[in-house]
Amino acid sequence: MAVEQSTPANRSSKPVRPGARRFRPLPAILGLVWFLVAFYPVYYMFTTSLRTQAGFLEGSLWLPPVQPTLENYVSVINNGIGLYFVNSLFVTVLTVALIVFVSFLGAYAIARIPSRIVRIVFNVFLLGLAIPLQAAIIPIYVLITRMGLYDTLFGLIPPQVAFGVPLTVLILVNFIRDIPNELYDSMVLDGAGHARLLRSLVFPLSRPALITVVIYNALQVWNNFLFPLILTQSPNVATLPLALQQFQGQYGVNVPGLMAAVFLSVLPIIVLYVVARRQLLGGLTAGFGK
Amino acid sequence: MTQRLNWTVSLMLIPAIAFFLVFALGPLIAAVYISFLNWDGVSAPTWAGLDNWTRAFSDPVTLHSIFLTVQVMALSWIIQTPISLLLGVFLAGYQRYRAVLSVFYFLPLLFSAVAIGLIWSSSMLSPDGALNTLLRSVGASSLAQNWLGDPSIALYAVIVVIAWQFIPFHTLLYQAGARQIPQVLYEAARIDGANATQRFFHITLPQLRYTIVTSTILILTGSLTYFDVIFVMTGGGPGFATRILPLQMYITAFQNAQLGYGSAIAVILAIAGVALSLFLLRITGFGEMESQAEGL
Numbered sequence: 001m002a003v004e005q006s007t008p009a010n011r012s013s014k015p016v017r018p019g020a021r022r023f024r025p026l027p028a029i030l031g032l033v034w035f036l037v038a039f040y041p042v043y044y045m046f047t048t049s050l051r052t053q054a055g056f057l058e059g060s061l062w063l064p065p066v067q068p069t070l071e072n073y074v075s076v077i078n079n080g081i082g083l084y085f086v087n088s089l090f091v092t093v094l095t096v097a098l099i100v101f102v103s104f105l106g107a108y109a110i111a112r113i114p115s116r117i118v119r120i121v122f123n124v125f126l127l128g129l130a131i132p133l134q135a136a137i138i139p140i141y142v143l144i145t146r147m148g149l150y151d152t153l154f155g156l157i158p159p160q161v162a163f164g165v166p167l168t169v170l171i172l173v174n175f176i177r178d179i180p181n182e183l184y185d186s187m188v189l190d191g192a193g194h195a196r197l198l199r200s201l202v203f204p205l206s207r208p209a210l211i212t213v214v215i216y217n218a219l220q221v222w223n224n225f226l227f228p229l230i231l232t233q234s235p236n237v238a239t240l241p242l243a244l245q246q247f248q249g250q251y252g253v254n255v256p257g258l259m260a261a262v263f264l265s266v267l268p269i270i271v272l273y274v275v276a277r278r279q280l281l282g283g284l285t286a287g288f289g290k
Numbered sequence: 291m292t293q294r295l296n297w298t299v300s301l302m303l304i305p306a307i308a309f310f311l312v313f314a315l316g317p318l319i320a321a322v323y324i325s326f327l328n329w330d331g332v333s334a335p336t337w338a339g340l341d342n343w344t345r346a347f348s349d350p351v352t353l354h355s356i357f358l359t360v361q362v363m364a365l366s367w368i369i370q371t372p373i374s375l376l377l378g379v380f381l382a383g384y385q386r387y388r389a390v391l392s393v394f395y396f397l398p399l400l401f402s403a404v405a406i407g408l409i410w411s412s413s414m415l416s417p418d419g420a421l422n423t424l425l426r427s428v429g430a431s432s433l434a435q436n437w438l439g440d441p442s443i444a445l446y447a448v449i450v451v452i453a454w455q456f457i458p459f460h461t462l463l464y465q466a467g468a469r470q471i472p473q474v475l476y477e478a479a480r481i482d483g484a485n486a487t488q489r490f491f492h493i494t495l496p497q498l499r500y501t502i503v504t505s506t507i508l509i510l511t512g513s514l515t516y517f518d519v520i521f522v523m524t525g526g527g528p529g530f531a532t533r534i535l536p537l538q539m540y541i542t543a544f545q546n547a548q549l550g551y552g553s554a555i556a557v558i559l560a561i562a563g564v565a566l567s568l569f570l571l572r573i574t575g576f577g578e579m580e581s582q583a584e585g586l
Binding site for chain 2: 027
């Protein structure tokens, strides 16, 4: 790789961001290769979903079908994907609301009380980050069954709240700690209690962190497969990922139908990605990206 | 006054602790207890002593699962680390075309593991799927395989799909890491006449060491929890070819109704995960990161 490969076009006097100076062909070529690897399966999934079941095997690998059909989407929608969508939405909204609410209160307490017990609690949460879901799933199954919540949407919520809380608390504590003490003091002098501190100081100031944890947890819950797999069995309480997996059996060789279902299941997140890519990617590496 | 204030604030911790204890930490501890029971989940459990544990380390299927899990772990690291690192450094550049490419690179991050499993198993890697069609169209029919149906290939196919699933996440970590490298280091190296390759090995790589450690820990401990993609694509088959430990746990507990034995496997998973992270933190001195970073 040669050092000097800057093109005349790049030698403008305008200040440029570091690294934006030169165009190197080798990275660009490798970058395009990876573009194919990363994007082609997604592209092929989408074009397949627009083909008829009879003709999809003869279809081009690269070009979209000449006569795209929506029949697969109609079939998937008639098959009740709307219900699974609503189920997933219900579980995701309730779970994320609970995670963020209890973690927000907890993080406030941890950030504001300089006590040993609170520090121990915080460390226990940190430990919780290391618990793999699978390690606890058998007792969770027993517990949810005993609570009479087996095979209900409500049974999916508490365990996912429990596994969402540690990272959420961690992120929020780090953020709330950075709020200057003087702000609290001046509000306390004005006679503000915890409710008002939370509502009109901590909540507005932690908004970026709250957006991050909402996105992170929403994706986790929306895409979760293990809990629905183990804690539900009836089709009417299936969430999207579980329903997709069961479509596989139902649709069998109808690959275009299956791909239409896959596409519909990822569509809401793709829309979110288009409108809020930065926040979404930030939320995904929450707690790891430093 | 402050005392009373602290007391009411402590109450705010209770909901978070309650959820965590009842539905995460408690179950983990209960799994240890259940691992000493004979229990099908329906009839009354009986005490099994160490039976499940001796079985876990003598049952050829479980031992095979452990072997597969270690293989998945090692190969995942070997595949994912260099690709993610290079892509991360590539995307750390602010060139416009790289920003555009990154939009597509990160797409797999949005997909549920089930969606990814289905895309690959039914349209990419199936016997008449895109990959084989492509190979046949370029005259390499002999390379076409039953990727997920051949026991000698299935594990590698699964590892590749898992890499496809997780490389974007690690790329994101490396991108963030690479963007934090002080630009002056590169300027200085350039003045000293270092070429791009030298700059990569002498500046980028050492500067990324903490990102490498983070990413490594996440890949290695993460490979103990790969479940969804494999479950959807192969169900652990053909035969036992892709039945890694989490699948063996699931099949034992929920398909064969052996909750005690399944719990023993689950506890092995948990211990392996914690031990692995502690070990990695230890040997990499990651715990001292802050002090080192300050001394920079």
